[in-house]
Amino acid sequence: MQIKILDVGQLQTNCYVVTDENSLKCAVIDPGAESSTILNYIEETGLTVAAIFITHGHFDHIGALGMLEKETEAPVFIHAADAAEVEKIANVRTYKDGDKISVGALTFEVIETPGHTPGGVCLKVQDALFTGDTLFRDSCGRTDMPGGDMDTLLRSLRKLYNLSGDYEVYPGHDIHSTLNWERQQNYYMKYATEVFRD
Secondary structure (H helix, E strand, C coil), rough: CCEEEEEEEEEEEEEEEECCCCCCEEECCCCCCCCCHHHHHHCCCCCCCEEEEECCCCCHHHHCCCHHHHHHHHEEEEEEHHHHHHCCCCHHHHEEECEEEEEECCEEEECCCCCCCCCCEEEEECEEEEEECCECEEEEEECCCCCHHHHHHHHHHHHHHHCCCCCEEEECCCEEEEHHHHHHHCCCHHHHHHCCCC
16 A cells, blocks of 8 residues: 655645555546646656545535546545535545455445544544544544534544554655554543543
8 A cells, every 4th residue: 555645735634545456447536626736747657546535525625625526537435414515526435434346456444533523533544543533643633614523623632542553654745644643642532542542
């Protein structure tokens, strides 16, 4: 598995291109802006886009989606609770907690993590966890925008805390981390485990 990080747009969104190196099939996660940057990388490396995954429907994570879907004709996956944000996109499918989607030999598992938005998800594949704007290094997503809810986000952070094993954490913005680091150092994640024990 190869993970390419493309820093796109004014809000410096992490767009990820995750590739099965044997088949050269890839998934694009959160094409937030700069469609030409994303498409140029795909063309230069000879990749075939098998899926486009959206962790949540905010503009800085879907800004290049229209052009990317048009050029690649790849299916777009988003949670139903955020699907209204991509209603103009032709090839949209919804996914939910526990769904597994294959891209070549890679299998992406969907983890529902609402709170930043109602339809927020994380995506787990091998030892990587793509957390969108749910979990950042030493922080978490904001909840002061429409659809945000702090209690819901804390429950989602606890859900991630309780995953078995360690993962490389690839967030929607800023630098990557590990799940063990966040379990030990992230105030919000530790607080979530103290407040919600059910």
